[in-house]
Amino acid sequence: MKNIFLITRREYSTQVKKKSFVILTLLAPLLMIGFGALIAFMFKANESSNTFNVVDKSGIFANQLKSDESVKYIFVNPNSEKALTSTLKDIEGTQGLLILPELKNKDYDQLAKETRLLINTKIGMDTKHRIISDISEVLKKEKIKTLGITEDQLVNLDKDFELQTKNVAENDKMESDMSFGVKSGLSMVLMYATFMFIIIYGVRVMRSVLEEKNNRVVEIIISSVKPFELMMGKILGVTLVALTQFGVWISMTVIGALLLNTGFSTIQKKMPGGEQSAEMMDKMDFKGIAGEVSHTLLDMNFPLIIAVFIVFFLLGYIFYSSMYAAIGSAVDNETETQQFTLFAMIPLMLGMYGSFTIMNNPEGPLGFWLSIIPFTSPIAMIARIPFGVPIWQILLSLSLLILSTLAMIYVAAKVYRVGILMYGNKATMKELWKWIRN
Numbered sequence: 464m465k466n467i468f469l470i471t472r473r474e475y476s477t478q479v480k481k482k483s484f485v486i487l488t489l490l491a492p493l494l495m496i497g498f499g500a501l502i503a504f505m506f507k508a509n510e511s512s513n514t515f516n517v518v519d520k521s522g523i524f525a526n527q528l529k530s531d532e533s534v535k536y537i538f539v540n541p542n543s544e545k546a547l548t549s550t551l552k553d554i555e556g557t558q559g560l561l562i563l564p565e566l567k568n569k570d571y572d573q574l575a576k577e578t579r580l581l582i583n584t585k586i587g588m589d590t591k592h593r594i595i596s597d598i599s600e601v602l603k604k605e606k607i608k609t610l611g612i613t614e615d616q617l618v619n620l621d622k623d624f625e626l627q628t629k630n631v632a633e634n635d636k637m638e639s640d641m642s643f644g645v646k647s648g649l650s651m652v653l654m655y656a657t658f659m660f661i662i663i664y665g666v667r668v669m670r671s672v673l674e675e676k677n678n679r680v681v682e683i684i685i686s687s688v689k690p691f692e693l694m695m696g697k698i699l700g701v702t703l704v705a706l707t708q709f710g711v712w713i714s715m716t717v718i719g720a721l722l723l724n725t726g727f728s729t730i731q732k733k734m735p736g737g738e739q740s741a742e743m744m745d746k747m748d749f750k751g752i753a754g755e756v757s758h759t760l761l762d763m764n765f766p767l768i769i770a771v772f773i774v775f776f777l778l779g780y781i782f783y784s785s786m787y788a789a790i791g792s793a794v795d796n797e798t799e800t801q802q803f804t805l806f807a808m809i810p811l812m813l814g815m816y817g818s819f820t821i822m823n824n825p826e827g828p829l830g831f832w833l834s835i836i837p838f839t840s841p842i843a844m845i846a847r848i849p850f851g852v853p854i855w856q857i858l859l860s861l862s863l864l865i866l867s868t869l870a871m872i873y874v875a876a877k878v879y880r881v882g883i884l885m886y887g888n889k890a891t892m893k894e895l896w897k898w899i900r901n
Contacts, residue, residue, distance in 0.1 A: 466688045470696020471703065474671070478704045488708050492715050513558045513590050518544045521566040521574065527601045534593050536561070552583045559583065561594065569609060571602050646849040647822045653768075654846040656709075657776050658815045661841070664705045664780065665787040665807065668697055669800065672791030676883055690880040694792075695872070698784045702777065764851075771848045771857060775864065779841020782868045783807055785875035792882035793890040814839030818846035825850035835860050837867035874899055 478484055514535045519525055528536045537557075539547065547560050559582035566574050580594065672694075675684070684693055790803040814833055821830040825847055833843035834852070840860045844852070881898040882890060 466692040467696045467699065470688065470693055471699040474697050474700025475703045475707075478701065479707060484704070484708075488711050492712055511587065511590065513586060514556060515559045515561045515580075515594070516547055516557055517561045517563065518547070519563045521563050523566060523605055524563055524598070524601055527604070528597050534590060534597075548581060551581055554583065557583075558586060563598075571606060574602070649768075649849045650818075650821065650846045653772055653849070654815065654818055654842055657772075657779065657845050658811060658842055660705055660709065660776070661780050661783050661811060662808075664701050665783045666804075667704075668701050668784045669787035669791035669804075670797070671697055671701070672788050672879075672883070673794065673797065673800075676792060677795065690883055691876040693883075694785070694788050694876060694879045698781060698788060701784065702780060705780065768848050771852075772845055774861065775841045775844050778861075778864050778868050782837065782841065782864070782871050783811070785868075785871045789875035789878040789882070792879040793885075793895060794882075810838035811842065814842030818843045821846050821850070831856070835863065837864045840864050877901070 512532060512535070514537060517524065517528065517536050517538045518541050519538055520541050525538055530536050544560075544562065547554075551557075551560055559580055562579045562581070564574055564577040578598065580591075688696075786807050787804075790800055790807070793803065794800050817829060817833050817839065820827065821833075821843070824830065830843065830847055833839045834847050834856065841864065844857070844860050848857075877899045878895060881901075
């Protein structure tokens with residue numbers, strides 16, 4: 464244990480003192496925010512503002528087709544239809560001409576058939592669907608008037624049905640769509656974080672082993688320590704690096720959220736149209752939504768969620784890092800790792816994408832088995848825990864994961880012991896099996 468501790472400390476101090484680690488740790492959240500802002504800007508930059516002249520022969524659209532930033536309607540004299548049609552290709556600043564025919568005998572189907580949109584440039588499908596939607600909405604209102612139905616009656620017909628759900632198995636706890644959405648969001652965040660950290664830091668262990676093997680440094684190291692001690696020291700050292708980075712990111716997220724929460728209202732009021740934005744937010748009942756979200760979060764068993772997340776994250780990381788360490792010791796370069804890393808990637812991806820079904824049915828058979836099988840349980844159990852998991856299932860999954868992790872460490876140590884000193888000899892599945900048996 465003393466040697467494992469020394470190697471762990473050396474691996475940890477070596478990693479955290481690197482400039483790349485410090486820069487990545489501090490800049491990664493900012494880079495993610497910047498990347499998200501860039502994507503949003505790209506979508507915004509690709510939005511177009513289209514202007515259409517409208518010839519309304521029916522007389523029912525003039526005051527009902529509403530313009531906005533993306534689509535602007537300019538109504539023109541119906542007598543100018545021929546002139547506009549003939550010169551449309553040369554008109555600048557106008558993307559098309561919308562011709563709405565006469566409405567004869569309340570025949571809305573015939574009106575739809577004869578409606579035409581002439582364009583002088585390519586327009587997006589979103590723009591076309593927006594025009595169709597606007598016309599359909601106007602025709603819908605006209606049909607309602609024909610049937611003698613008032614706006615209030617229509618609103619009442621379209622009113623959603625709200626079903627109150629009470630879980631008698633959980634002390635008559637009320638469950639809403641918002642509650643389920645919050646749990647699903649938390650589940651996806653925890654699941655994705657576990658998936659990414661296992662892959663990123665598992666690969667880091669593999670590269671560290673491969674680097675020392677290629678530099679022949681390992682020959683000197685194992686003259687003083689056992690291969691098993693070296694492997695475990697590396698795994699635990701990188702584990703501490705991952706937890707350090709994870710802790711820094713969580714702290715930065717919490718601090719950033721607090722700063723945004725306190726400064727958002729002030730900034731919003733100072734911005735142009737800030738008062739209107741505040742009024743819109745009040746209409747959308749953000750306070751009520753935030754209250755329901757916070758109430759859902761407070762109702763969760765956070766000590767259990769945090770404990771399960773940490774335990775399954777660490778055991779899952781050690782399980783797969785042992786596999787990655789064995790892969791790193793069995794090959795001579797990163798190109799050769801591709802044939803073996805699939806054995807680690809496929810179970811993780813099955814756990815990741817299979818866990819999306821948990822959102823639809825947290826207590827379904829697929830979610831149960833994914834959270835029990837050790838290869839997928841580090842991902843699936845973390846995905847299930849916000850929805851509530853029976854204690855016996857957690858204990859069963861944990862027991863199997865602990866036993867499997869110990870078995871994986873044993874197998875990885877067997878491969879590591881031989882593979883770390885093998886050079887220029889491409890390992891095959893047959894040779895790996897031989898190393899494990901001996």
